[in-house]
Amino acid sequence: MVLKKWLQNKQAPLNPTEGKIGILFICMANFCRSPMAKGLFQQLVTHHHLDHAIFVDAAGTHGHFAGERPDPRARACCRQRGICIDHYRARQIQYTDFIHFDYLVAMDRSNLALLQKLAPASQIGKIKLLLDLAPHLGKQDVPDPYYGPATEFEEVLVLIEEAAHGLLKEVRQRRLNL
16 A cells, blocks of 8 residues: 555644755655665765755665564665665655655655656655665666675665765756855
8 A cells, every 4th residue: 555644644844844955765664765865865965065965865765664663784884885764664664755855766766757757746845765866876766675695785875875976966067066
């Protein structure tokens, strides 16, 4: 049951982006790819001293793992690069995310299509496919490593890292005029 409760609850909570440029990474369950992307991109934002300007979060189109920490293999893979996602808890995307966030970044085409279907018409332009920001890779989807071996998590993180640099470049040029 995808977002049934979400579609019924459109009450506006406080804006989590707090006046910053909001970037939300989205995969299916918010258990592997999007928490890894959140952690890696947050590290990149911090490295470039942009914490004051950019807010990063992650969500899933489905709520299977809501409230749980990311997959242990994802946490271990990130930890090897000095990225801690241990404190993160999975959550399902909310209606207000389409309004509050400036970028809704899907990990694959199936989640992209679902987001485009659910988004208010005025917010569709905010939705992007992550690997479109790394065209040199020649790929569209960040594969879901959940059913694979631990080595696939590193391969996924490499793809995310390549695209994260492209996303940061776009945010700096289009939103921060840097």
